[in-house]
């Protein structure tokens with residue numbers, strides 16, 4: 001597709017601001033932020049005026065009135081299915097923020113709607129697009145540590161996430177669905193698909209409804225094992241929010257990503273350290289810039305994939321595998337056993353769960 005793509009953003013809340021800035025910054029590469037929409041008319045108007053585009057308080061009206069190529073859905077997960085189905089029914093390329101939807105069945109329904117419409121579908125899973133994660137992936141691909149056989153991937157913070165996202169207090173699922181999902185996606189990105197997962201959850205903050213801490217243990221199909229951790233209740237200082245820290249070991253060496261996006265690689269007995277950080281952009285701010293840069297990285301990847309007419313790395317089908325890990329982690333915690341993630345097989349009458 002050799003032309004600029006007209007993008008409509010649905011949902012202009014807290015995190016959508018990063019999408020709006022990213023699409024604006026990607027104008028030279030062919031992204032045209034064409035319209036915005038939020039059921040909260042004041043938020044729609046603020047975004048429309050800031051980015052100088054038409055604004056709507058009804059997504060259906062925006063899709064009807066604007067000749068869009070892409071719908072970028074940045075609402076919370078309970079609205080993802082109806083909004084995605086509406087956009088896909090019009091044949092629009094559709095991007096859905098994580099978590100993909102409220103249930104496994106809703107995620108499958110969105111993927112099937114894309115198949116039916118023959119439309120391009122992505123899930124905005126952005127952590128793997130952060131500069132340090134791309135740097136780690138590059139080292140793995142170089143073969144410097146051999147095939148990864150063990151990893152520890154962790155997101156541990158006490159940063160007040162409830163201030164910017166007060167709805168977190170009442171979520172029925174919190175740490176795994178909100179941030180553990182990124183850690184689980186990274187475990188797939190670095191170590192491949194998962195055979196089974198066990199999980200312990202904790203609610204350490206008495207003021208919230210769901211879990212704020214999860215400790216997960218994964219056996220990957222390759223035989224690799226990973227420990228995947230997330231918490232919003234760490235009191236450790238310094239607090240490295242919103243950085244993901246990790247260690248990945250292989251037969252020839254190891255990769256260690258420490259605070260400040262400092263990556264140390266050991267290969268065949270030699271060790272070196274690289275700066276894997278990204279520069280501040282005009283609209284990014286410390287300490288959020290690590291995460292914000294992942295958004296523009298993801299948006300840039302989606303734009304490029306669409307222009308080349310290929311599926312994105314985090315297609316709907318790909319993201320079902322990450323969502324299945326989230327679902328399996330919750331089941332593992334409540335059933336106190338290791339659980340195999342569900343798998344989706346296109347066309348299976350049982351909705352994809354393995355017999």
Ligand SMILES: NC(=O)c1ccc[n+]([C@@H]2O[C@H](COP(=O)([O-])OP(=O)(O)OC[C@H]3O[C@@H](n4cnc5c(N)ncnc54)[C@H](O)[C@@H]3O)[C@@H](O)[C@H]2O)c1
Nearest residue numbers: 011012013014015016038039040074075076077097098099
């Ligand atoms: N990838 C990440 O790193 C990351 C970080 C934060 C949030 N998120 C995700 O972004 C999504 C939004 O989270 P948030 O914190 O910005 O929430 P938010 O509540 O601040 O914003 C959501 C907005 O959607 C609007 N909205 C709801 N229904 C709508 C509809 N039918 N049509 C148009 N607008 C509608 C709301 O009025 C609200 O302004 C969630 O899925 C969340 O998990 C992702």
